[in-house]
Amino acid sequence: MKPPSSFTAVVPAAGVGKRMAAGLPKQYLPLLGSTVLEHTLNRLLEHPAIGRVIVATAEHDHWFPALAIARDPRVLRVNGGKERADSVLNALARVETDWVLVHDAARPCLHPADLEAVLAAGRQHEGAILACRVRDSMKRGDGHGAISGSVSRDELWHALTPQCFATRPLREALAAALAAGCDITDEASAMEWAGFRPRLVEGRADNIKITRPEDLGLAGFFLQQMIESEQ
Numbered sequence: 402m403k404p405p406s407s408f409t410a411v412v413p414a415a416g417v418g419k420r421m422a423a424g425l426p427k428q429y430l431p432l433l434g435s436t437v438l439e440h441t442l443n444r445l446l447e448h449p450a451i452g453r454v455i456v457a458t459a460e461h462d463h464w465f466p467a468l469a470i471a472r473d474p475r476v477l478r479v480n481g482g483k484e485r486a487d488s489v490l491n492a493l494a495r496v497e498t499d500w501v502l503v504h505d506a507a508r509p510c511l512h513p514a515d516l517e518a519v520l521a522a523g524r525q526h527e528g529a530i531l532a533c534r535v536r537d538s539m540k541r542g543d544g545h546g547a548i549s550g551s552v553s554r555d556e557l558w559h560a561l562t563p564q565c566f567a568t569r570p571l572r573e574a575l576a577a578a579l580a581a582g583c584d585i586t587d588e589a590s591a592m593e594w595a596g597f598r599p600r601l602v603e604g605r606a607d608n609i610k611i612t613r614p615e616d617l618g619l620a621g622f623f624l625q626q627m628i629e630s631e632q
């Protein structure tokens with residue numbers, strides 16, 4: 402008897418991919434014989450603790466219904482919103498499990514070990530996110546192309562996804578933060594605003610978010626490496 406799945410995955414996939422400038426939303430770009438989105442969804446559905454995936458797509462998105470995975474009974478489509486946070490909030494309204502993880506559609510190179518680690522940490526703390534330490538020297542610009550100063554790399558991290566939280570606190574924090582006009586670019590920032598202190602789980606730097614044209618080839622390379630290592 403399969404244990405009840407304790408997590409629902411929310412996948413924001415309603416973006417237009419302006420920075421990718423690909424002529425169609427980047428989540429539908431071809432990748433290793435499939436699409437970016439299908440690779441992302443399959444990596445989540447492979448984990449036994451994830452029983453359902455709620456995908457937020459643009460209301461008039463005609464690409465998603467054409468995907469075979471759209472007919473998977475574990476996959477539910479909802480309308481996205483103006484910003485990523487709005488899309489996540491729309492999807493959270495349909496989550497029925499006590500725990501939820503939010504993962505960008507544009508991050509297909511998620512390693513199973515990283516997924517397992519952030520799921521475990523999310524339930525043991527006030528939520529958890531995958532993150533990787535900054536490696537480059539960090540500068541702040543003055544808005545006119547010159548350096549205004551250097552930013553210490555000490556305890557400076559790139560926030561990745563998945564980001565895992567208890568469903569109700571996340572839903573309440575995200576709704577309140579958006580209503581307060583906060584600029585919410587990830588789920589952790591809403592939980593921080595609400596006074597929680599999510600854990601940082603060090604993840605792989607190849608869990609890239611496909612954002613600009615040069616990222617697609619890199620994602621294909623990382624994904625190929627991952628698939629070969631799993632064979």
Ligand SMILES: Nc1ccn([C@@H]2O[C@H](COP(=O)(O)OP(=O)(O)OP(=O)(O)O)[C@@H](O)[C@H]2O)c(=O)n1
Pocket residue numbers: 412413414415416417418419420421427428457481482483484485486488489505506507508610611612
């Ligand atoms: N209103 C929005 C905007 C973004 N996203 C999703 O949030 C993830 C991360 O966003 P980003 O990388 O910024 O994607 P886009 O918004 O499509 O990119 P751009 O900013 O270049 O247009 C993506 O999977 C994107 O589809 C979403 O669900 N709803």
Ligand SMILES: C[C@](O)(CO)[C@H](O)COP(=O)(O)O
Pocket residue numbers: 485505559560561562586587588610
């Ligand atoms: C959620 C995220 O991927 C964490 O780094 C990032 O905030 C998404 O930002 P975007 O501008 O919506 O891509």
